Amino acid sequence: MFTNILIPVDGSTTALSAVGKAAGLAKTFGSSVTVLYVIDPYPFTGVGADFAYGQSQYMTAASAEANAALDAAKQALNEAGIDKVITKLGEGHAIHEGIIRAAKEVAADLIVMGSHGRKGLEKLVLGSVTQRVLGVSDIPVLVVRE
Numbered sequence: 012m013f014t015n016i017l018i019p020v021d022g023s024t025t026a027l028s029a030v031g032k033a034a035g036l037a038k039t040f041g042s043s044v045t046v047l048y049v050i051d052p053y054p055f056t057g058v059g060a061d062f063a064y065g066q067s068q069y070m071t072a073a074s075a076e077a078n079a080a081l082d083a084a085k086q087a088l089n090e091a092g093i094d095k096v097i098t099k100l101g102e103g104h105a106i107h108e109g110i111i112r113a114a115k116e117v118a119a120d121l122i123v124m125g126s127h128g129r130k131g132l133e134k135l136v137l138g139s140v141t142q143r144v145l146g147v148s149d150i151p152v153l154v155v156r157e
Contacts, residue, residue: 012041019047019110025125029155030084033123034091036153041111042051044094045117046084048077049109052102074100107143114137114150122152 018033020026030046037044050073053066081098088096099117103109114122126141145152 013037013042013079013121015017015117015119015121016042016044017047017110017117018044018084018123019049019050019106019113019122019144020080020084021048021125022083023125023127025127025155025157026157027083027087027125028081029063029123029125029153030087032153032155034088036121036123037093037095038049038088038091042121043097044088044093045097045119046081046088046112047099047101047110047113048080049101049103049113050074050077051104052140053104067156089090105143106140107147110140110144111147114148120150122148122150124152126154126156131156 013036016033016037018030020030033044036042052070081100085096085098099113101109101113103112110122112152122144124141124144141154
């Protein structure tokens with residue numbers, strides 16, 4: 012039923028829960044899996060030499076964090092017996108747009124992602140990547156809550 016499952020991760024335990032659920036589905040359907048981490052390449056606004064230096068430091072740290080999250084997810088999938096795993100580092104100023112773009116690029120037919128379950132003011136202030144993906148995705152999205 013599902014040939015390619017996309018799992019966006021952010022290094023959280025909620026994302027690892029989504030990896031576990033996706034592993035079960037991938038085993039059942041013989042699916043390949045793409046694990047995605049999206050980095051916002053332009054989190055700062057400003058100009059000048061100080062900005063460029065800050066941007067470089069940010070990208071180095073963000074890439075290290077992304078690679079650690081991707082490696083952990085791939086390891087969990089491999090331990091679950093899933094061999095067809097691709098890791099992908101994406102970029103997007105709006106994380107949900109990076110997820111949707113990647114889903115199209117890899118021809119995913121299912122997105123499995125975690126939700127932190129924020130409510131009220133916290134959700135209003137921090138937003139919800141999962142909610143935004145649900146709002147614009149044209150393929151099924153399985154939301155895993157911790």
